[in-house]
Amino acid sequence: MKSIKKKFIALTATLAAAALVATAAPLLASQSASTYKVIAWNDLGMHCACPTFGGFLLLPPFNTVKAQVFKYGTNDPVLITSANAAGMTVTYSMVENTDAILQADPYFSQWISYSPKLFPGFAPVVGGKVMGLAGNGIAGTMTYDSTLLDWTAVGIPAYPVTTGDPTKDIMIDPLGGPNRDPFLTTNVYVKDSTGKIVAQTSTVTPVAFGGCCSCHLKLAAANGYPSTPAGSFAYLGKMHGQNSSKIDISMIDPDGDGVGGPIRCSWCHWDPAMGENAAPGLAAVWPNYTILPGATFTKADVKVSQYSFSDVLHRFHTQDPLVLSTYDPNIANNCYDCHPGNNVNCYRGSHKVKTAIWCVDCHGNLNQRVAAGQLTQPWKTSTLPSCTSPALGIKSAFACHATSVVGGTTYPATPTLFGKFINSRGHKGSPKCQTCHGEAHAEAPSSMTLDNVQLSTQQGTVAGATYPTGKNSTYALGVCKFCHPNKTSTWGVPPHM
Amino acid sequence: MPKICRSLFIVLSLVMLCAATALAKEKPRSIEAASDFDFAKTKAYMREMETRPDFPVSMVLANDYVYSLLAMEDNIDADRQNAVIACIESLQQKNGGFVADKANKNASILYTDFALETLGLLNATNAVDAGKVKSFVASLKNPDGGFGFSQEKRGSSLATTYYAVRVLKTVGGLDLVDKAKTAEYVKGFDKKAGGFGPVKGVGVADAQSTYMAAYVLNALGMLDDTTRKNAVRFLKTTPYAGNKSKEQPDLDELLYAIRALKELKAAEMIDRKLANAFMQKLYVKANGGFGPLEGYGSTPDSTTTGLRILAGIGKLKAPAPDY
Numbered sequence: 066m067k068s069i070k071k072k073f074i075a076l077t078a079t080l081a082a083a084a085l086v087a088t089a090a091p092l093l094a095s096q097s098a099s100t101y102k103v104i105a106w107n108d109l110g111m112h113c114a115c116p117t118f119g120g121f122l123l124l125p126p127f128n129t130v131k132a133q134v135f136k137y138g139t140n141d142p143v144l145i146t147s148a149n150a151a152g153m154t155v156t157y158s159m160v161e162n163t164d165a166i167l168q169a170d171p172y173f174s175q176w177i178s179y180s181p182k183l184f185p186g187f188a189p190v191v192g193g194k195v196m197g198l199a200g201n202g203i204a205g206t207m208t209y210d211s212t213l214l215d216w217t218a219v220g221i222p223a224y225p226v227t228t229g230d231p232t233k234d235i236m237i238d239p240l241g242g243p244n245r246d247p248f249l250t251t252n253v254y255v256k257d258s259t260g261k262i263v264a265q266t267s268t269v270t271p272v273a274f275g276g277c278c279s280c281h282l283k284l285a286a287a288n289g290y291p292s293t294p295a296g297s298f299a300y301l302g303k304m305h306g307q308n309s310s311k312i313d314i315s316m317i318d319p320d321g322d323g324v325g326g327p328i329r330c331s332w333c334h335w336d337p338a339m340g341e342n343a344a345p346g347l348a349a350v351w352p353n354y355t356i357l358p359g360a361t362f363t364k365a366d367v368k369v370s371q372y373s374f375s376d377v378l379h380r381f382h383t384q385d386p387l388v389l390s391t392y393d394p395n396i397a398n399n400c401y402d403c404h405p406g407n408n409v410n411c412y413r414g415s416h417k418v419k420t421a422i423w424c425v426d427c428h429g430n431l432n433q434r435v436a437a438g439q440l441t442q443p444w445k446t447s448t449l450p451s452c453t454s455p456a457l458g459i460k461s462a463f464a465c466h467a468t469s470v471v472g473g474t475t476y477p478a479t480p481t482l483f484g485k486f487i488n489s490r491g492h493k494g495s496p497k498c499q500t501c502h503g504e505a506h507a508e509a510p511s512s513m514t515l516d517n518v519q520l521s522t523q524q525g526t527v528a529g530a531t532y533p534t535g536k537n538s539t540y541a542l543g544v545c546k547f548c549h550p551n552k553t554s555t556w557g558v559p560p561h562m
Numbered sequence: 563m564p565k566i567c568r569s570l571f572i573v574l575s576l577v578m579l580c581a582a583t584a585l586a587k588e589k590p591r592s593i594e595a596a597s598d599f600d601f602a603k604t605k606a607y608m609r610e611m612e613t614r615p616d617f618p619v620s621m622v623l624a625n626d627y628v629y630s631l632l633a634m635e636d637n638i639d640a641d642r643q644n645a646v647i648a649c650i651e652s653l654q655q656k657n658g659g660f661v662a663d664k665a666n667k668n669a670s671i672l673y674t675d676f677a678l679e680t681l682g683l684l685n686a687t688n689a690v691d692a693g694k695v696k697s698f699v700a701s702l703k704n705p706d707g708g709f710g711f712s713q714e715k716r717g718s719s720l721a722t723t724y725y726a727v728r729v730l731k732t733v734g735g736l737d738l739v740d741k742a743k744t745a746e747y748v749k750g751f752d753k754k755a756g757g758f759g760p761v762k763g764v765g766v767a768d769a770q771s772t773y774m775a776a777y778v779l780n781a782l783g784m785l786d787d788t789t790r791k792n793a794v795r796f797l798k799t800t801p802y803a804g805n806k807s808k809e810q811p812d813l814d815e816l817l818y819a820i821r822a823l824k825e826l827k828a829a830e831m832i833d834r835k836l837a838n839a840f841m842q843k844l845y846v847k848a849n850g851g852f853g854p855l856e857g858y859g860s861t862p863d864s865t866t867t868g869l870r871i872l873a874g875i876g877k878l879k880a881p882a883p884d885y
Contacts, residue, residue: 235857237855237856237857237858244857279855283768283812286765286766287759287760287761287765287766287768288760288761288764288765289761289763289764289765289766386670386672386710386711386712386715386717386719386722387719387721387760389670389672389711390671390672390711390719390721390722390725391719391721391760391770393863394622394662394672394673394676395620395622395623395662395863397620397662397663398619398620398622398623399861399863401858401859401861406858406859408857408858408859410859421610421611421613421614430620430663430665432662432663432665432666433663433665435665436665436666462614462615462616462619463614463615
């Protein structure tokens with residue numbers, strides 16, 4: 066009876082996931098007959114975005130979707146690039162995010178109000194369409210990156226929204242609002258020169274709130290400030306004023322409206338996540354900014370910091386006595402204190418499914434990352450873990466994948482093979498790791514059914530596909546016939562070189 | 563019924579009644595009573611740590627592992643106990659204090675407390691040099707009566723003073739405390755509405771600070787009746803002592819409220835029903851752990867806090883020493 070019940074639950078979950086995909090990409094099932102195949106993914110497996118923007122900006126709506134397109138027919142598929150596209154286009158369209166929904170959303174409305182101040186010159190809505198910081202909206206055309214060999218839409222303003230479907234609205238709102246859907250869907254279409262769709266797919270585009278508010282609202286109340294985003298900003302500013310900079314950021318009024326904020330931290334702390342190699346400095350962005358009456362610092366104190374945003378943020382939280390002794394003595398290991406874990410789980414891929422590996426095993430815990438100097442060069446490829454080794458300066462407790470040995474075959478290592486996963490390639494040099502293995506942090510098979518739907522559906526289009534015992538279509542692309550019409554329909558580990 | 567049989571029946575009934583009463587008294591402390599939770603799963607979840615090559619990983623996780631398994635009356639074999647003790651010994655620094663993990667060099671009072679509690683749970687406090695620990699704590703003493711976090715970050719706070727007093731009590735070093743001065747320092751964190759907060763003057767009281775203050779004052783024999791009543795008055799306003807407010811319970815605050823009420827000799831005010839119901843909400847059936855917030859996934863830390871709460875309300879047997 067228990068077994069039947071378990072099977073029923075599994076079947077229900079599968080049907081629910083299938084229903085979601087049916088909504089997202091109704092033409093996907095017919096793709097097996099098409100000449101082209103497309104596989105898409107989100108670059109990181111999770112992005113964060115803040116619920117409020119009136120005080121300071123931690124994380125803007127900024128998501129990136131990538132795709133690879135292959136022409137199927139000859140024994141080896143042909144990678145479709147901008148050079149051989151012959152008028153074809155690759156477009157994307159988000160499902161749960163629409164222009165109307167985002168503009169009516171109380172949190173996203175704040176982004177619309179404050180982002181022109183945070184990024185002077187930026188228009189978040191153009192002609193009624195929501196736009197992202199890199200010029201892409203929630204639907205548009207992807208551009209080909211000839212270095213990374215993929216089609217890309219950078220900086221899509223994806224934002225968690227309430228869909229009304231309780232199976233999707235699983236993310237808790239730290240400010241007490243209704244739950245939201247963090248695992249959004251992006252449909253990707255390949256169209257020929259006449260505009261006819263020749264291939265399409267759907268991928269999960271994850272975006273969630275972090276856990277910052279749950280501590281900072283309490284912190285504000287404990288220190289006599291309102292337990293609100295505004296109160297939290299005021300106290301956070303005061304704390305900032307107690308560090309060596311002496312600057313209470315809540316007393317800075319960039320636009321002269323008599324109210325502190327909004328502040329973008331990366332005006333003074335350089336932030337590669339914003340595509341910057343150096344911080345511009347507040348005066349370069351807002352030459353006529355003012356300091357509110359009662360402040361205990363002057364414009365002479367407002368300088369560009371030598372420390373990156375990532376460095377100050379992480380190092381403070383892992384070394385501050387108050388944080389450790391009052392809020393979390395194990396914050397160095399508890400990444401979900403801040404990164405999305407509120408029923409979301411950034412880390413949900415096959416490493417989590419099959420092993421006891423944690424975030425810190427690949428990236429290092431915060432004490433290790435500080436000691437290894439990782440935070441002095443955040444977001445650099447050099448600090449990322451790879452398939453064969455943990456991050457710079459980290460000694461992993463677990464053995465990583467042996468260098469260049471896959472499925473018992475040894476392959477020579479090259480700069481693009483067995484590299485950093487996110488932008489590396491293998492298997493004759495064209496397919497990206499993520500094309501076959503899925504999104505970073507959600508590698509196939511993921512613990513979340515929705516992540517597995519794309520690869521499972523793609524491999525499911527191969528008639529008679531078979532899998533070794535213990536494996537199934539949710540595993541990484543391995544059914545040779547999916548790409549090579551004259552090869553086997555049995556799943557296996559393909560050559561990675 | 564013959565008289566002898568009737569007498570035998572009465573005697574047997576009395577014996578059974580006594581036995582039943584005794585069992586009833588024991589019942590709240592047994593694991594079976596907490597049938598809302600599948601502790602076999604919880605044990606397996608906490609034991610996942612054993613599969614890690616770097617077991618027990620760090621000071622806090624070693625504490626999580628030891629406390630959780632003992633609270634669930636599970637056995638920790640000698641090899642694992644020795645691994646935990648060796649890990650903790652390796653984290654003691656030359657100045658006598660302890661660090662969180664091997665990447666750290668600056669010993670702090672916080673991780674020194676974790677070290678001593680974990681060793682205490684394993685009856686292995688003598689594995690470390692108590693004299694060196696006392697010297698370390700003494701080096702953190704400040705003129706204001708409080709104690710600092712570390713030799714590098716010397717400022718006093720209520721939390722760091724609490725940890726210092728707890729460590730000194732464990733190693734028999736309370737004579738190092740200037741009782742009147744420390745009590746005065748701690749009382750400075752009181753709030754007009756009753757209770758204590760983490761900051762002097764401004765801000766609101768919370769259960770964590772109230773517990774910490776009550777612990778220190780009790781340990782020093784300086785908890786007067788007025789302070790006690792004021793602290794209880796504040797706790798009465800929280801959902802943990804029966805106040806039917808709309809305030810959502812908080813995992814850490816619930817634990818500290820339970821501890822505070824016990825410290826203040828007002829344990830009867832603990833809303834055990836609320837505590838148990840809240841723990842059910844945080845329980846993650848998939849792996850038997852507890853999440854830090856409703857809807858969150860489980861972590862070793864929040865699972866251990868959950869078990870501490872269940873021990874605090876008598877659903878589990880609190881492993882000694884229970885702070």
